[in-house]
Amino acid sequence: MLKNDNFLKACRREPVDCTPVWIMRQAGRYMKEYRDIRKKVDFLTMCKTPDLAAEVTLLPVDILGVDAAILFSDILIPVEAMGIGVRFTEKKGPILSNPVRSEFELNALLTPDSVKSEEMMPFIPQAIRLILQELDGRVPLIGFSGAPFTLATYMIEGETSRNFTWIKRIMYTDAALLHRLLEKITTTVIHYLNMQIKAGVHAVQLFDTWAGWLSPDDYREFALPYVEKVIKGIDKKGCPVILFANGVSGILEQMVDSGADVIGLDWRIDMVDAVRRSGNRVALQGNLDPCVLYGEPSVIRRHAKDIIDKYGKRSGHVFNLGHGILPDIPVEHAKALVDIVHEESSRQS
């Protein structure tokens, strides 16, 4: 049914004619078409209006020629459904109205089941169905959720944090409270992802963005078990699961053990090391420094080719940046990256 299933094949470590590529935050502010829509409506309204979410999701497929679309949404959508007020500010990013720092706030949280999820977030399956219709099988659609630890950082810190002092304070003074919060988030995430899978996404990515700020032992206690529960708990129906963290180098082996099909790498690990350490047990996604896209196409080519060469001829590489694309990257450079990855990887095979 899919005209281009290179992305799904690579996730399953099957051979492809050229390395598939998509870009984290590929539907974003660096695109004029995105900024034009964003001028008219605020960010959360974009996420919650299926027409707009679908329109924006399609942009990078049409403009860049990426090998996968990813649902335009925000990792805090299910957090809102748990009963926490979320608003987005230009300067500081998300601000949460009632951070969870005690039993009191914890007990007030909802854990929307499948019925409640559809009731509270109907725009998610609506957007997915609309996107699938408009994609018309050109490329697969990726759904996603924040992973429990990363969602917990936002729920406890109340905003994007630099040192994660609130969640770590709780981690080292009341670990039981944090575990109970993580359980509630895990339940919510399972239903949230099942809703997306039921609506038809072809793969899901778990963003455990901040888990790389944990010591490896703390990752083992506070992040990994909940990622494993989510992966075991969802009704995958053949969907590959991608697990991404920013700062994987200290925790890669643990991530490989999570049950995920694909590990998403940031740029601070050498691809040769990542291949060796993951021991052919998973596919790998990544891992270009997002700032390389400031460079001219010749610079982009040198760095992208380097990663493709390091991954080598084995199957199972999804090309991506090591973190989200930055808002001031020229769109032609993003387009150049997609073309370069296709060219250089076809040349290799």
Place this chain on the structure above:
Amino acid sequence: MLKNDNFLKACRREPVDCTPVWIMRQAGRYMKEYRDIRKKVDFLTMCKTPDLAAEVTLLPVDILGVDAAILFSDILIPVEAMGIGVRFTEKKGPILSNPVRSEFELNALLTPDSVKSEEMMPFIPQAIRLILQELDGRVPLIGFSGAPFTLATYMIEGETSRNFTWIKRIMYTDAALLHRLLEKITTTVIHYLNMQIKAGVHAVQLFDTWAGWLSPDDYREFALPYVEKVIKGIDKKGCPVILFANGVSGILEQMVDSGADVIGLDWRIDMVDAVRRSGNRVALQGNLDPCVLYGEPSVIRRHAKDIIDKYGKRSGHVFNLGHGILPDIPVEHAKALVDIVHEESSRQS
């Protein structure tokens, strides 16, 4: 001459009766005595007034019982001497008046030699001599400098950055400009450290705090060569050199190759891995998550003991946090850490 030289012995991988410990930013805002002084004078004045710098440097020796003092100063002091205006704000930290982003600013930079360094930063050797006098051989004194790449991030970004987009933009569009800047900084750092060594510090630490935000290949091109030049270039006179970065996991082997005697680890690498990967070629410093100090002494003990046990019985461990102590840590918890490290490591030996 030194009454307690455990720190220097550990740096040289010689046997000690118990593991020495000091804490990055040990003279800092978490101490009432520090805040009392800071109320009266601004931060840069503290750094530039030898009496005050000495008083503050001694606080953690007197109050916590750490095994080394570290000169109270700021990594941007030599940057100011290169001709860049530096001021400190409560909210955003350092703000630099004229960031280096083109040939024009680069050419205007000074590279103070040994004579000029003493002329422009007389307060540095003055503070060192005062501290040594007041320490009276109780523990060694550590001098320090920012490493070239990390100083370049401040000089180019103009402030503490989140994504380092300015320096990386230059890295991928005009690498030659960045290399010329790094050369100038390297020359400055060599003279700056020589001035400290001449004044009598017993060891020096190079803070390459932000080098861990580089891909391993970029570290090899833009950070490592300049660290090597500094280490080769300084007149060590027996001073061990500690090389610290935040985010060592992807670059540890390269750091071990730098010629440093001690590698300072952040908390996001398991000590067992760090020991194995550094292959007994250097001493290791670290690596407790600074947030563990939010926990009660029993929690601190469990985590500190864990690191001591993982390092094992071999010589060459300097205990420290994986990054600077946070300003809202109770001083009793810092004191408890020092005692716990001494107790647990004596028990082991």
